[in-house]
Amino acid sequence: MQGQVNGTLAKRSPGSTLKPFIYALGIDQGVLHPRTILKDVATDFGSYTPENFNRNFRGPISATDALIHSRNIPAVSVASKLHNPSFYQFLVNAHIQKLADESHYGLSLVLGGGEVSAQELVGLYAMLANEGRWQPLQFIEADDSPEPQKLLSPQAAFMTIDMLKQNTRPQDVLSKMQKKVVPVAWKTGTSWGFRDAWTAGTFGNYAMVVWLGNFDGSGNNAFVGVDAATPLFFNIVESINAYYPNLREPNRPLPPNLKRIDICLTSGNLLTQWCKAKGKTWFIPGVSPINPDTIFRPVMVDNQTGKAVCPPYDLATSHLAVFEYWPSDLAAVFAKAGIAKKAPPSTKHCHSSQNFLGEPPKITSPLKNVVYQFRTTKQKNEQISFTANCDGDVKSLYWFVNNSFIGQTEPRKALNWIPTQSGTFKILVLDDMGRSDSRNIKIELFD
Numbered sequence: 001m002q003g004q005v006n007g008t009l010a011k012r013s014p015g016s017t018l019k020p021f022i023y024a025l026g027i028d029q030g031v032l033h034p035r036t037i038l039k040d041v042a043t044d045f046g047s048y049t050p051e052n053f054n055r056n057f058r059g060p061i062s063a064t065d066a067l068i069h070s071r072n073i074p075a076v077s078v079a080s081k082l083h084n085p086s087f088y089q090f091l092v093n094a095h096i097q098k099l100a101d102e103s104h105y106g107l108s109l110v111l112g113g114g115e116v117s118a119q120e121l122v123g124l125y126a127m128l129a130n131e132g133r134w135q136p137l138q139f140i141e142a143d144d145s146p147e148p149q150k151l152l153s154p155q156a157a158f159m160t161i162d163m164l165k166q167n168t169r170p171q172d173v174l175s176k177m178q179k180k181v182v183p184v185a186w187k188t189g190t191s192w193g194f195r196d197a198w199t200a201g202t203f204g205n206y207a208m209v210v211w212l213g214n215f216d217g218s219g220n221n222a223f224v225g226v227d228a229a230t231p232l233f234f235n236i237v238e239s240i241n242a243y244y245p246n247l248r249e250p251n252r253p254l255p256p257n258l259k260r261i262d263i264c265l266t267s268g269n270l271l272t273q274w275c276k277a278k279g280k281t282w283f284i285p286g287v288s289p290i291n292p293d294t295i296f297r298p299v300m301v302d303n304q305t306g307k308a309v310c311p312p313y314d315l316a317t318s319h320l321a322v323f324e325y326w327p328s329d330l331a332a333v334f335a336k337a338g339i340a341k342k343a344p345p346s347t348k349h350c351h352s353s354q355n356f357l358g359e360p361p362k363i364t365s366p367l368k369n370v371v372y373q374f375r376t377t378k379q380k381n382e383q384i385s386f387t388a389n390c391d392g393d394v395k396s397l398y399w400f401v402n403n404s405f406i407g408q409t410e411p412r413k414a415l416n417w418i419p420t421q422s423g424t425f426k427i428l429v430l431d432d433m434g435r436s437d438s439r440n441i442k443i444e445l446f447d
Contacts, residue, residue, distance in 0.1 A: 005215060011098060011115035012196045012213065015189025015225060016070040020160050021124060022087055022110060023067050024132075026078045027156040033288040034163050035281035036063045037268040038074035041329045059333035060326075062268060068167040070188065072111055079110045093151055094127070094134055096120050112191055118209045125200050126207035129185075131255070132157040154255035155284050161185045162282065164201065170234060182247055184237060188225030197223040199233035204247045208236065257284060261408055262396070264293040266324075270398050270405075272432045274298055274322045283405070290405040292398065292430055298322050299345060310350035360435035361390040361397060365414075366427060371442045374419065385414040388429045388437065400428040419443045 026032045040058040058071065066074035079087045088102040088109055096116055099105075105113045119137055127134040132152030138145065152160075164185035186201030197212040210233040213223055222228055241247055261283055264275035271278055274296035283290060300313050301321045309318045323344035326334070334341050365387045366372065374382040386399050390411050399406045399415050402425055409415045419425070422445045428438040 007211070007215060008118040010215065011117055012211065013112045013191035014114070014116045014121060015112045015191045015196060015198055016075075017121060017187050017189035017198045017200045017209075017225075018091075018112070018116070018124075019067055019070065019075050019110070020128065020164060020187055021090060021152075022075055022079050022082070023063060023163065024128065024152050024156045024160040025082050025085070025087065025090055026063075027159050027284070027288070028153050029082060029084075030287050030289055031078055031081045032063045033268070033281050033283045033290065034062070034064045034159050035263055035265065035268045035279065036289065037061065037266070038063055038066050038071075038077060039327075039330060040066065040071050040073050041333055043073050043077065057333055059330050059337070060266075062265070064163045064166055067163055068187075076107050076110050079107060090151065091116075093149075094120075094124055095136070112189065118211050121198075121200055122207050122209040125202055125209070127151060128157050128161060129202040129207055130157075131252070153284075155258045155282075155287075158252075158255050158258065159282050161202065170230060182237070182241055183249055184234075186230075186233065188230055190223065190225045193219040194221050194223040195219045197225045197228040199225055199229040201233070203237055204240075204244075205250055206240065208233065210236070258282060259285060259407070261290075263290075264295065267293045267295040269293040270408075270430070270432075271396065272296065272434060273393075273395070276322075285406050286401070286404045288405070292434055295324055295326065296322050297325050297344070297434075299347065301345060306345065308345040308347045308350070310347075358391040358393055358433060358435070361388040361394070361429050361431050361437050363388045363427065363429055363437050363439055366439070366441045368439055371444055372419070373444045373446065376445050376447055383416045383418045384441075385416055386427065386429070387414045390431050391433075391435075394431040394433065396432045398430045398432075400430070401425050403428075419445070421445065 023032070037060045040061045042057060057073070061071060061074060063074070085093060086102070088099070088105065091099060091114065097120070099114055123134065123137055130148070131154040132150055133148035134151050135146055135148050164187055165183050167186055169184055182203050184201055184203040186199060189198035189200070190196070195213055195217055198209065200209040210229045212228045214220065260280050262271040263269060263279055263281050264271050265277040265279040266275065270290055270292045272293045275293050276296060298320050300309050300318050301307060302309050302318050324341055325344055326341060331341060365385050372384060388397055390397060394411055397409050397411065399409065401417065406417060407415045422443050424440055424442050426438060426440050428436060430436045
């Protein structure tokens with residue numbers, strides 16, 4: 001009887017295979033970028049208190065690592081911030097059938113509380129590889145295919161695929177024999193009670209889902225996604241790769257309005273000269289959340305006592321030291337793990353806060369008290385140049401419009417901005433020492 005059942009239509013718990021779409025929505029809605037630091041700490045979400053699979057907490061973790069390592073707390077935290085659409089609404093828009101009311105699941109939907117079929121799941125991964133455009137599966141070749149439905153931006157789809165490609169693939173015999181390995185973006189899933197083991201992903205021009213389980217719904221401790229489904233998934237990948245030796249990654253152009261910037265990996269925020277761990281991330285200007293790093297901060301301390309000194313400073317008896325400032329919940333995780341973090345010295349005894357040495361930047365363009373008027377018909381040719389004078393120790397300037405990060409420049413270089421609507425805008429420039437300047441400008445667009 002079971003051999004006559006089309007198991008790809010059976011509704012099963014997806015485990016963690018839906019998590020990539022939570023992060024993709026978070027990217028689209030300005031909740032995170034791939035290197036945003038999330039908190040993997042014990043957290044209560046109202047009456048819902050999720051746990052990780054191994055019941056441990058990692059403290060600060062990047063969105064990319066949280067996704068590929070299936071950390072539950074960060075995923076639930078991101079999902080709790082989603083709106084228009086919520087994660088549930090996204091699944092409805094993606095034609096996931098027979099879902100109960102949204103109130104039935106709450107945040108448990110993030111961890112596989114709903115049910116999907118293998119066909120529905122592979123459709124979601126195909127959508128991710130197809131620049132965020134969903135189409136129904138077709139089993140017979142036809143000339144007229146339905147119009148794609150846009151569920152994610154091309155930028156969010158690209159970044160999510162890029163995150164999943166960083167999931168380390170198992171090195172089996174077949175993959176070692178292959179000289180040219182096609183990149184695979186993949187994710188595992190294990191349902192509660194070990195009833196379902198999943199691995200889903202995309203490679204080349206393929207999207208694929210592997211499911212292992214019993215059709216009667218009974219559990220088995222062997223049904224763990226990474227142990228049971230993943231080896232079969234990659235054996236199929238390598239078999240296809242061997243059968244089609246010229247299989248390559250599709251030549252997809254980089255989505256527009258997507259940039260690469262320098263960040264402090266420790267905080268996931270803009271790089272300052274105090275940061276000790278430097279890296280890069282993709283981000284969408286005006287959408288992705290990005291702020292200056294505040295984990296690493298300089299403090300002037302006394303040469304003898306190591307205590308903070310107050311301005312004005314005597315450079316003969318004091319020096320600049322950099323300390324890590326962690327929120328109390330993350331500091332508690334470090335302490336529990338036995339990771340020593342030196343406590344920053346107190347500056348409460350100072351009447352004025354410590355100021356970084358040197359001068360803050362000064363905006364030279366746009367001008368103060370000027371109304372900028374642009375014709376909408378010539379909007380692409382009319383733009384405002386952002387420039388600023390800065391101190392000699394500055395290597396990078398960061399520009400914001402209404403608290404949204406627009407871009408990064410070197411000193412003496414301009415950043416061009418094209419306004420898209422009328423109104424008053426706050427322009428802020430921040431240097432890599434944490435010093436800033438701002439001004440408001442008025443934009444009028446007319447036909």
